[in-house]
Amino acid sequence: MIDLRRLREENAYxxxxxxxxxxxxxxxxTLDADERRRTAMHAAEEARAAQNLASKEIGRADxxxxxxxxxxxxxxxxxxxxxxxxxxEAVSEVEELALQIPNPADESVPHGDENxxxxxxxxxxxxxxxxxxxxxxxxxxxxxDGERAVKNSGSRFAYLxxxxxxxxFALVQFAFDILEKHNFVPVVPPVLVREEMMIxxxxxxxxxxxxxxxxxxxxxxxxxxxxxLAGLHRGEHLDRESLPVRYAGFSSxxxxxAGTYGKDTRGIFRVHQFDKVEMFSFCDPDVSWDELETLRSxxxxxxxxxxxxxxxxxxxxxxxxxxxxxxxxxxxxxxxxGAYREVTSxxxxxxxxxxxxxxxxxxxxxxxxxHTLNGTACAISRTLVFLMENGQQDDxxxxxxxxxxxxxxxDSIPGPDHS
RNA sequence: GGAGAGGUGACAGAGUCUGGUCGAAUGUGCUUCCCUGCUAAGGAAGUGACUGCUCACGCGGUCCGUGGGUUCAAAUCCCACCCUCUCCGCCA
Numbered sequence: 036m037i038d039l040r041r042l043r044e045e046n047a048y049x050x051x052x053x054x055x056x057x058x059x060x061x062x063x064x065t066l067d068a069d070e071r072r073r074t075a076m077h078a079a080e081e082a083r084a085a086q087n088l089a090s091k092e093i094g095r096a097d098x099x100x101x102x103x104x105x106x107x108x109x110x111x112x113x114x115x116x117x118x119x120x121x122x123x124e125a126v127s128e129v130e131e132l133a134l135q136i137p138n139p140a141d142e143s144v145p146h147g148d149e150n151x152x153x154x155x156x157x158x159x160x161x162x163x164x165x166x167x168x169x170x171x172x173x174x175x176x177x178x179x180d181g182e183r184a185v186k187n188s189g190s191r192f193a194y195l196x197x198x199x200x201x202x203x204f205a206l207v208q209f210a211f212d213i214l215e216k217h218n219f220v221p222v223v224p225p226v227l228v229r230e231e232m233m234i235x236x237x238x239x240x241x242x243x244x245x246x247x248x249x250x251x252x253x254x255x256x257x258x259x260x261x262x263x264l265a266g267l268h269r270g271e272h273l274d275r276e277s278l279p280v281r282y283a284g285f286s287s288x289x290x291x292x293a294g295t296y297g298k299d300t301r302g303i304f305r306v307h308q309f310d311k312v313e314m315f316s317f318c319d320p321d322v323s324w325d326e327l328e329t330l331r332s333x334x335x336x337x338x339x340x341x342x343x344x345x346x347x348x349x350x351x352x353x354x355x356x357x358x359x360x361x362x363x364x365x366x367x368x369x370x371x372x373g374a375y376r377e378v379t380s381x382x383x384x385x386x387x388x389x390x391x392x393x394x395x396x397x398x399x400x401x402x403x404x405x406h407t408l409n410g411t412a413c414a415i416s417r418t419l420v421f422l423m424e425n426g427q428q429d430d431x432x433x434x435x436x437x438x439x440x441x442x443x444x445x446d447s448i449p450g451p452d453h454s
Numbered sequence: 455g456g457a458g459a460g461g462u463g464a465c466a467g468a469g470u471c472u473g474g475u476c477g478a479a480u481g482u483g484c485u486u487c488c489c490u491g492c493u494a495a496g497g498a499a500g501u502g503a504c505u506g507c508u509c510a511c512g513c514g515g516u517c518c519g520u521g522g523g524u525u526c527a528a529a530u531c532c533c534a535c536c537c538u539c540u541c542c543g544c545c546a
Contacts, residue, residue, distance in 0.1 A: 076506070080515045087515090090527045094474030101526095108526035229536095272503085393504085402503085 036390040037136045039069050039129070051139025051360070054146060054352040065132040072125040079118040086111040137357040138387035141324075144352050144361050151351035152364075158335075159344025161368050165427040168371035169420040170302030172431060173199070175451040178419070179303055190300075191292060191307045195416075198448045202422070202435075203310060203415050205442035207285055210312040210337060210413040217333065219283035219314060224263030226286050227254040235269065235391050236262045237358045237384075244293045260284030261409045264315035268394045273405065275398035279318040279326055283412060286311065302420060304376070309416040314381070316408045317394060323383050323406035330381040330410040331363050337413060338378065340438040343421050344368040346375055358384045367421045378417050381410025 041048040043066055053059060089108040096104050145153045173179035178199035184192040195203060211221055233239040233255055238246065247256040257263055264284045273280055288311050299305035314333065318326045331347065338345050350362040359382035366375035386404040389395070394405045426434045431450035440446055 073506075076515085080506070083516095084514055086526080091474070093526060105526050110526095112526060395503095 036387065037133055037138065038386065038390070039065070039133060042066065042136070043069070047142070048139050051141065052136055054140045054144070055137050055355060056353050057136055061132065061135060065129065065136060068125065068129045068132055072122075072129045075118070075122045075125040079115070079122040082111070082115040082118045086115045137355070138360050138385060140352040140355060141361040141383070143349070144355065145349060147351040148353040149351065151353070152348040153351075155347040155349055155363070157346040158339065159342075159368065161344060161373075162370050162425070164370045164373065165424060166429065167427065167431055168301065169304070169369075169423045172423050172427065172433070172451075173302055173419075175431065176423075176433070176448055178423070178448070181302070188307075191305065193303045193306055193416075195303075195419075198443075198445070199419060201443050201445075202419060202439070205439050206413050206415055206418055207310075207312055208442050209340075209439060211283060211285075213333065213337060214281075214283040214312075214314065214412060217281065217329070219281040222260070222264065222267075222282050222284045224257075224260050224284050224286055226257050226260075226263070226289070228257055228262055228266070229254060232262060232266050235388075236265045237388055237391070238262060241357060245291050247289050247291060256289035257286065258290045259288050259311065260286040260313045261315060264313065264409070265388060265392060265407060267315075268317055268405075269392045270394075272395045272397040272402055273317060275319060275396040278396060278405070279316045279322075281317075282315045284313045284315060286313075303416040304420050306416055309414060311414045312412040314410045314412050317389075318406045318408055319396065320386065320403065320406045323385060323408060326406075326408050327361065327363070327381060327383040330408055331365075333412065334363075334365050334379045334381060334410055338365055338367060340436065341418070341422065342436040342438075343378075343425050345378070350380075355382075358382070358387050360385045360387070368425065369421065370424050376417075376421075378421060379411035379414065381408065383408045 037052070038048070042052070042062065049062060052062065086108065089104065089111050093101060093104045093108060145151050167175065170179075170181075174181065177197045178195065180194040180196055181192075184194050211219075215221065227249065230239065230253060233243075233246065238258070242258075246258055249255065261284075263286070264282050267282065268280070287308055289308050292305060292307060295305060303309070314330055316326055316330065335345075335347065345365055345367045348364050348366060350359075350364055355362050362380055362382040364377050364380040367378045368374075369376045384407045386406055388407050389404045392407075394407065395402045396405050422436070423433055426436065426447075428434060428447075428450070430452065433448040435443055435446055435448070
């Protein structure tokens with residue numbers, strides 16, 4: 036939820052929203068509606084104060100005076116009800132408009148759409164395609180069984196098998212080892228949440244069609260543990276001294292992938308269910324931009340340790356989504372496609388989500404809204420894809436990066452002709 | 455799943471039957487001051503959140519699990535939902 040006062044008073048804030056493609060007329064309409072709301076609210080509150088007073092007098096009044104006083108209070112109430120109706124209408128009008136306004140983009144975010152990102156850095160070599168792409172190799176090496184998954188669950192599902200499972204748990208341990216050094220508290224969150232949580236986390240109504248719904252129980256499968264982690268301090272005040280409060284969530288993630296027919300259909304690059312380690316930070320608003328850089332550096336540390344060639348991009352304003360004021364994507368080189376593909380991303384939501392969640396800090400001066408940030412630490416299936424391609428040798432075997440070896444217990448996965 | 459009890463401020467805990475002077479007794483905690491070789495004990499005052507108007511002092515609104523309803527008036531009465539606890543049943 037946007038800050039209406041800042042929208043009204045700060046030009047830069049408003050400009051940040053317009054940068055995301057919001058029509059100036061929508062902003063005008065929202066501000067007008069807010070003006071009406073404040074007027075209506077003021078009128079209703081005055082009437083309410085009068086009515087409250089009249090009502091209280093009845094309790095103190097002499098029994099003989101009661102009847103006339105009750106009549107007076109009733110009259111005030113009738114007046115109040117009209118004003119309250121007007122107030123309620125104005126409030127819902129503002130809400131409806133305000134919800135359409137995204138979190139303003141930061142000044143450092145480039146203008147434009149998905150093609151207008153800025154490349155912040157590039158690390159490693161863009162190598163040529165190997166003998167097998169990740170989908171072929173996954174099946175050949177017995178890491179992924181897509182065919183049988185289709186029979187049981189449908190397209191975009193997969194059985195992860197054998198060494199792939201060992202790799203998954205190795206990656207998770209590896210990521211947690213790094214994150215715990217930076218005071219992230221490991222969390223295994225619920226993967227089912229109530230509708231309310233989806234709304235507060237900002238996924239509903241916009242992304243409702245991307246989420247699986249459980250028939251008969253009013254519960255929804257999370258698309259990322261971010262949803263569950265964001266709710267960890269809903270309605271709470273955190274001691275400002277204790278910030279940032281960081282969590283590392285491990286969970287399965289479920290995505291309907293509606294509207295992606297024919298896109299990334301091979302292998303496990305894009306699936307309905309995958310596991311992920313996610314970083315989440317409840318942060319002091321004064322230092323949230325530093326925190327974003329911290330999340331990004333951790334992502335780089337992880338990808339670099341896995342010896343994957345990557346680049347970091349500063350995502351352009353039109354491609355940020357509603358909640359992010361700024362977002363970095365880490366993209367790893369995928370040889371079979373000759374392109375960089377997204378492996379992780381991290382965002383600063385500033386106070387956009389915290390306002391709705393009512394997640395606040397408290398210090399000796401008072402209190403205020405926290406900033407929230409999130410970022411992928413390791414998305415397992417995509418990471419496996421990148422490891423299979425970038426670590427692939429001429430014989431189809433896959434070399435395990437040094438950093439991962441202590442965790443998996445083997446140095447490579449033998450090629451298809453091995454046995 | 456069946457039966458019962460209950461959700462009140464940082465915490466504990468009254469108030470609910472019998473609606474009004476209850477934003478809410480009391481205790482603990484916390485802050486400031488007094489007393490005091492030090493500490494403990496003791497004495498005094500203060501101490502919820504959110505929000506609107508205001509330079510400010512201040513004045514107002516909302517909040518007793520959540521959402522509705524009754525009433526001039528609801529922590530208190532009615533309805534629905536959520537959650538917690540106890541007992542029984544079932545279960546990885």
